Amino acid sequence: MIYQGKKKIWADYQKEIPDDHWFYVRSCIRQNFFPGSEFMFLEICKNVLGKDFFETEHHTTCGGIAYHCDTIPQETVMTIVARQFALMTEAGYENYVASCITSFGNYLEILQTWEEFPELETKIRELLWKSCRREFKKPKYIAHASDLIFKYRNEIAEKARFRLVNRKTGEPLKVVEHIGCHYAKMFPSKGVGGAEYPYVLCGMIESWGGNVIDYPERRHCCGYGFRQYHVKANRGYSLSNTYKKFESMEPYHPDMIITNCPGCPYFLDRWQYVISEMEGKTYGENGYGIPVFTYEEVAGLVLGYDPWDLGLQLHQVAVEPLLDKIGIEYSPEEKYKGLDKKDILRPELPGILKCC
Amino acid sequence: MMDFGFRISPSSAVNMDDVDFELFERLCEIEPDARKCMACGSCSATCPASAFSGMSLRKVLHCLQRGKEKEAVRMLRNCMLCGKCTMVCPRGINTRHLILSICKIYKED
Numbered sequence: 001m002i003y004q005g006k007k008k009i010w011a012d013y014q015k016e017i018p019d020d021h022w023f024y025v026r027s028c029i030r031q032n033f034f035p036g037s038e039f040m041f042l043e044i045c046k047n048v049l050g051k052d053f054f055e056t057e058h059h060t061t062c063g064g065i066a067y068h069c070d071t072i073p074q075e076t077v078m079t080i081v082a083r084q085f086a087l088m089t090e091a092g093y094e095n096y097v098a099s100c101i102t103s104f105g106n107y108l109e110i111l112q113t114w115e116e117f118p119e120l121e122t123k124i125r126e127l128l129w130k131s132c133r134r135e136f137k138k139p140k141y142i143a144h145a146s147d148l149i150f151k152y153r154n155e156i157a158e159k160a161r162f163r164l165v166n167r168k169t170g171e172p173l174k175v176v177e178h179i180g181c182h183y184a185k186m187f188p189s190k191g192v193g194g195a196e197y198p199y200v201l202c203g204m205i206e207s208w209g210g211n212v213i214d215y216p217e218r219r220h221c222c223g224y225g226f227r228q229y230h231v232k233a234n235r236g237y238s239l240s241n242t243y244k245k246f247e248s249m250e251p252y253h254p255d256m257i258i259t260n261c262p263g264c265p266y267f268l269d270r271w272q273y274v275i276s277e278m279e280g281k282t283y284g285e286n287g288y289g290i291p292v293f294t295y296e297e298v299a300g301l302v303l304g305y306d307p308w309d310l311g312l313q314l315h316q317v318a319v320e321p322l323l324d325k326i327g328i329e330y331s332p333e334e335k336y337k338g339l340d341k342k343d344i345l346r347p348e349l350p351g352i353l354k355c356c
Numbered sequence: 357m358m359d360f361g362f363r364i365s366p367s368s369a370v371n372m373d374d375v376d377f378e379l380f381e382r383l384c385e386i387e388p389d390a391r392k393c394m395a396c397g398s399c400s401a402t403c404p405a406s407a408f409s410g411m412s413l414r415k416v417l418h419c420l421q422r423g424k425e426k427e428a429v430r431m432l433r434n435c436m437l438c439g440k441c442t443m444v445c446p447r448g449i450n451t452r453h454l455i456l457s458i459c460k461i462y463k464e465d
Contacts, residue, residue: 236362243364277358351358 006197013184013194017151018141023093024055025084027100028065030262030294036311037296038099041145044299048159049152054091059084064102068226074113078124079131081110086134096139097148101261104144105182108190111138142190144183146260146295150192150200153207161304163209166255167327172211173255176290177201178245178268180261181221201258204295208302217248223271224263242271246283246290253285256322257292268292269316276353287354289317301328308334318356332356375423379461383420387457389449393417399441399451409434413441413451416458429462 022045026038045051062084063077088096098104114121128134149156164173179198184191193199196219202212223241228234245268259265272289276282284290292315293301300310307328312319313335323330335356338344349355384390393414400412411434419428432455441451 232361235360236365239362240365244367274360275364278360278364280357 009197010193010199013189013192013199015143015147015190015192017143017147018095019051019151021052021093022054022095022097022143022148023088023091023139024053024097024145025059025062025099025103026055027098027103027262028061029266030099033262033266034294034297034311034314036300036309037294040296040300040305040310041099041149044156044296044303045148045152048303049155053097054093056087056091059087062098062100062103062106064100064106065226067106068102069230070227074110075120075124075127077106078110078113078120079127081107082124082128082136083132083134085138086128086132086136088139089135089137094137094140095143096141097143097145099145099262101144101180101182102263104142105186107139107142108187111142112187114138144191144200144260146183146200146204147192149295149299150203153204156299156303157207157209160208160302162302162326162328164205164256164298164302164326165209166325168325172209173322173325174213174253175205175210176213176215176218176249176252176254176257177205178222178257178259178261178264179219180259180264181225183260201260201295204298205258208298213249213252213254215249215252217245220245220248222259222261222264222267224267229263229267238267239271239274242267243275243279246272246275249290250283254290255325256298257290258295258298259292260295265292265294273316273350273353277351280352282353284317285321287352288321289353291315291317291319291322293319301326304328306330306334308337316350316353316355318354320356370422370424372422377423379425380420383457383461386461387454389447389454390417390420392447392449394447396446398444398446402440402444404438404440405434405436411435413455416455420458425462428458432459 030037042053045053060080063072063080066072067074067077098107164175166173179201184195184198188195191198191200205212221241223238225238228238257268259268269292272283282289297310297312301307307319307323307330336344336346395414395418397414400406400414403411405411411431416428416431435455437452437455439452445451
């Protein structure tokens with residue numbers, strides 16, 4: 001599709017995102033996989049941009065993983081979500097922002113179900129009252145955290161210390177953007193740019209100086225897909241999905257991948273090691289892989305935060321070649337030092353995939 | 357190479373530009389019903405041979421339209437021409453005759 005055509009589609013799918021006062025809920029798995037991401041989101045929104053974000057330690061999972069693994073019924077998920085909405089109501093907020101793509105899709109699906117089956121909403125209100133004596137108001141607006149970084153992208157660009165540009169050649173970096181399936185594939189009108197050509201990450205990349213790569217399997221799933229990965233017998237299917245994506249993007253020589261989903265960066269990152277061990281193949285330059293980032297990590301990098309404070313040492317694929325390309329300073333000695341400067345131990349190096 | 361207990365599946369991608377549709381077009385000339393199939397799978401569900409041989413007329417037509425002729429013909433070897441698929445086809449396709457025509461065009465006895 002020609003670029004002007006995409007611009008038109010993107011213009012049809014723009015969202016009016018409220019500017020301030022958000023109730024923030026974290027993801028179940030992101031804090032384990034990429035622990036710097038959610039910290040950096042709050043750091044940027046609260047301290048760099050001065051916005052009002054509230055989070056509570058009382059919120060739980062949204063139940064999305066169990067729901068998509070077919071282990072709990074939808075009414076249970078709805079009651080869990082109703083409790084989250086009750087926490088938001090009690091805190092005095094009306095705008096709800098989720099860190100996780102699956103949670104975002106889950107909330108939208110549940111609100112749409114209540115719209116079409118109001119008797120179900122009444123039932124869930126009763127269940128919530130019986131189980132924990134809480135009541136809730138439905139949020140006025142539900143956003144994914146990447147929607148907000150998209151909204152603030154130009155403010156971030158103004159404050160940025162670095163741009164997604166090769167320091168030596170002056171060329172924009174070639175960036176692959178990967179959007180989580182539950183972001184807009186279920187409800188295209190709720191995602192920035194719709195389902196076919198989501199603009200949420202493209203907007204960030206363009207504002208921060210990079211060049212977006214269009215490749216054949218761009219909208220393909222990363223391969224996580226819950227039941228594909230969680231059932232070991234299906235795990236080859238998960239890996240094959242990722243392999244297909246990498247084979248498709250390889251001819252375009254991407255410098256980095258940016259994602260906005262909890263599972264995608266994990267699988268695009270870790271499966272590169274598995275593919276290298278199985279097929280003896282690596283996709284980056286000189287035997288390295290293609291580094292995979294969350295959008296908060298990239299926002300943190302362009303704003304000049306220390307890469308090791310962003311948790312980039314927990315990535316499987318080495319990020320140092322990319323940091324060198326952009327010109328971001330880092331200390332190799334500090335890589336495996338914790339916040340208290342104690343050694344957090346070094347991982348064993350893989351056989352084929354080159355790491356620093 | 358390391359054994360993780362699972363493997364990468366071979367690619368099932370078909371490059372349609374490389375597929376020769378000459379035989380399929382000839383089939384459609386003498387059996388226009390071949391294009392009427394909506395792949396509902398009723399024929400496969402009722403096929404007494406499918407459970408133990410993998411025979412599926414739905415898959416056969418699918419394979420022929422993707423240039424996998426050998427696979428299609430291999431499946432048809434298990435057909436007993438009982439005609440149950442003809443009785444259940446919601447599009448009224450004479451599947452028994454269609455199978456015979458496929459065998460004739462793709463040179464299978």
